Amino acid sequence: MPELVHYRVADAVATITLDSEHNRNALSRRLVSELFECLERAESDAEATVVLITSAGRVFCSGADLSEAADGGMDEGARRIVALQRLIVSMDKPVVTRLAGPVRAGGIGIVAASDIVVASDDATFALTEVKLGLAAAIISLTVHARMSPRAASLTTLGGEVFTGAEAAAYGLVTTAVPADRLDEEVGRVCASLATGAAQGLRESKRILNRDLLARIDAHGEEMAELSARLFASDEARAAMTAFLSRKR
Template identity: 30%
Template structure:
């Protein structure tokens, strides 16, 4: 019996997502899910932050990219979310510091989420002139349409306690107690039959509206389209240049 640990290991950039790390996480997650000795999978970030969303250098390189290239980049992130969401075994996310953009998506696809009480969550895409398209199906499924409408359109930051109130997070503890809380959850999971746990997780998915390939395709096209608009270009440029976008009064 083993617990697979998948680590977002780019602490120097707050574990921001880039193609190399995305592909590694996908490989490790698939391998752990197939390994008969693995009972649960833990996703965590190295250092002070869980995940700051997309990597800055990746964003810079995609600023003037074509719609086709944007679609390719979006598909990669979409594959990451789908891989983690579709794991048969339980996925536990241990979240500290901040989860922004795609980092919130990683939280949303997890079955159980433990967060440090100082953690901040942000769906701030609209502030960049874009939308949280790729992660939207998973976030909406997790927190519901009403809360998604508010936070998707405002881009407000959430403290851990607020995220727990929205059902995005299950446990909120002081940062120095994250490991103890994880150990407690894992101990509880070990009391359940491995096959029964897998079946229970699958049953939940079968009893709720499904995230379909057509839906996923729509989210990929939506972000690829908006990234190449004047507003999308201005928002990304303003962010990278550390200035206010033109629409701000």
């Protein structure tokens, strides 16, 4: 069975690539498990100073795997996404995300947890949970910490699509560049980070993420329980069933 997440190291950068094209890199149990493994591998890899998360195919991440959620609920899945965000935030090494293509709902939690995000200006984002009777609960831990309050209200309540350029203005991503400059800018950022000393990077990241980590620890369980409850509700299950039927 081919892996859904790939790992390689070159020039002090551990590149982790989401590659689950059949479901648009949705956060299935298997993909999340493999992503955990790759992040933990990068953390302990002496050859890696920087961690880069990217994607294969046209979609960065389509959010939760709704087929799994409709079949088995989200009790454990919600907690795993909280833990995934916490891992990215608490790692000693800086985590950069290269973002091209669409990212939706739960996938935005990976973006917000990352230390630096370089997006294509035509990448698209949407917190679509509200359209399905859900709420952006577990990813609010990181997303709302990054965005301005007004931007968080607009995107969370509206559920509409916004661009990479808008995401940069909202504070969700670090910078947005033209698509033909994306790899160049990601390479520049990673090369700059790779010149940092391990201790300096570690302690600087701890200072930067102290409040965010405390927020996750204080509210993570509450948000996981809320998310699981909403996924199990009649309204959400009916909306997910209708959505999956349209996809077929």
